Amino acid sequence: MGDKVTIAKFLCQINTELVRLARNLVDLEDLEEQEKRENRIQRRWWTRDWLLLRPIHGQYEALMAELQVEDHQVFQQFLRVDVATFYDILARIEGRITKQITALRYPISPALKLAFTLRYLATRNAYRDLRFGFRVAHNTMSGLIVDVCQALIDVIEQLFVKLSTEPEEWQQVAQTFQQKWQFPHTLGALDGKHIRIKKPPHSGSIYHNYKGFDSIVLMALVDAKYRFLWTQIGDVGSSSDGQIWNHCDLRQALEEGVLGVPDADLLPGDDVDTPYYIIGDDAFAMRTWLMKPFPY
Template sequence: MSNIRVAVRVRPLSNKEQEDGSQEIVQVNENVVRIENIKVRGVPEFGDTARARARDFTFDHVYDSVQGNAPCASQAQASNPLGPWAEAGNHLEVFGDRKQVPRSCDCVSCPTQHHRTFQPEVCQAIYDVYEDEMWATPQTEDEWRPVAEGFGDRWNFPHCCGAIDGKHVAIKKPPKSGSLYYNYKGFFSIVMLAVVDSNYKFIWVDVGSPGSCSDADIFNRSRLEPGLREGTIGLPQPDSLPNDDRDTPYNMVGDDAFPLRQYMLKPYPHRHLARDERIFNYRCSRARRVVENAFGILANRFISLLTTLGMRPSTVTKTVMACMTLHNLMRTRYPNIQYADLDREDEQGQFIAGAWRDQAVLEDVQAAGNEPRLTGPGKELRAYLKNYFCSPAGSVPWSSMILVHRFSTMRSAGLTPACSRTGRQALARHTQ
């Protein structure tokens, strides 16, 4: 892979972009591209440092589309240093634009079948080059502990080793596939099931299952489920929670699609919940939110994942894996690039939706028809954590204020029938 070279051309703003008041955020100086992050203007967490406002990226070749401190070149001229494939106009536009396959330059023709051959090769190369660095899934207790510490320190959910969820990637119907790839949302797709750490990085994925499969189906057929169940993936041995003296198992968190086990926790059903159950759900949702945000910023960065990809499922799988690899690369090297797009909380713990939620999002995967069976040990662990989160040892000072605010908001909006018997019972449980 020593012959890999990267050329970048910075195009000018279009007439429409200028009319819409778009701002230029890219500066070029020889082979260095500086990108200003205007989304963090006025965000207190970033302060006023130059590193927060802009980042520099160095490439093998950089071309500007207007005269400046770099060579001025057309798109065709900029592709020449990369060799025959680039001279034919090939580039990985599928990652960052609403195109189903890479297209050729306007002034150079290239057969479509060459594009379809080229793209999976490049996607596979991206994954192969960064696999060891970006997909080092924890295998030992020493490797899992930092993941659990991240969830405990950042999201107040100790002993959590990852948040798991699944999303659909839309595709055209593969030939002779019947309804295999047809999902409950009414389109054809493949599924990506992923586990995310506290820093929005993917640490385990299963990509390529047909869209007709549910989260639970894919999870149960994966190597992750028996690894968790049999204790062979290296999770730390049970030990005490902070300020506690009882050994508690390490686990992951998911939604209602997953089974409640000692190694997999999920929220209480959202009906007639007592105050301590609401607090557990709040704490669990804070941990689970990282996987939703990871998928959100993945799709926000590689918006082709929000389109219908007209490729074979195997090629779509390679494309998704390449996108997730580059996502991990950006989270590792430039973790604050999309900070303003993420969900966050204010000083009172109030939820502030990230900018990615205002855009199109990936579709959730359907839960299994029958809810996965609950187990005694799983229910016991969830009940113990529920009590722990409500005790002085494990509580956070803002959780009660959050619940009161949410309940008051629902009541004022007419969502809580306080005048009914059920509403009075719910209110009584909430205020206990």
């Protein structure tokens, strides 16, 4: 019996020591958020002990570390990116989301920030749900996800969302469309996507779309492999695709002929020159540079 008591005491001491060590690693971001509310809410503790065990049991530190060694396929299912892509993205944005270590703060690592941001984008789980896996306070997580998303926009957008401006580049897009979809002379596929939001206060019905929920609209032109060539984001949900298209910069550029679109040439098996064009659905008006389905 004495040995069992001794072992139990030893395990309790280990657990206590782990909590103490974790407290030395806890980031000040949790504490700062709590300090802001201290005058309004009487707290029983500065931060919860189970959050402090993040370096030992956190989803990034434990599960993801195991998956990137043992099971790359499940790692990709978890974050929707493979291991190599995860670290490539991290290398590109790390400098923008890293905070300095101080005597009072050991900040959350950039890799952990990127991990729970990608998990949020992949699942849209609530912050209060994600905190249980990653062991980061939900109010801290909410601000950091915004920071990481902004860094992704600033760094990645110019690299991967690039509108062609040379005839040779457009011809490569058209060739891929013909090879993959048997649709010649196509420079891109155009459509809008409603992104569900919680509407801003006092905004009335301006964000309410025809599908019955509040949204902003992503209008995009993509190539044959679904890669973005051009995007416009933020129009209110009550706007139709046609309305948004009529006032966007891409339409204006196409009409003014400043995008380097190739000159008209022959379609396969034809003897008449045909212009190059983008394709869309019935929401858009037909033009020489925009093809839509023919009405029956």
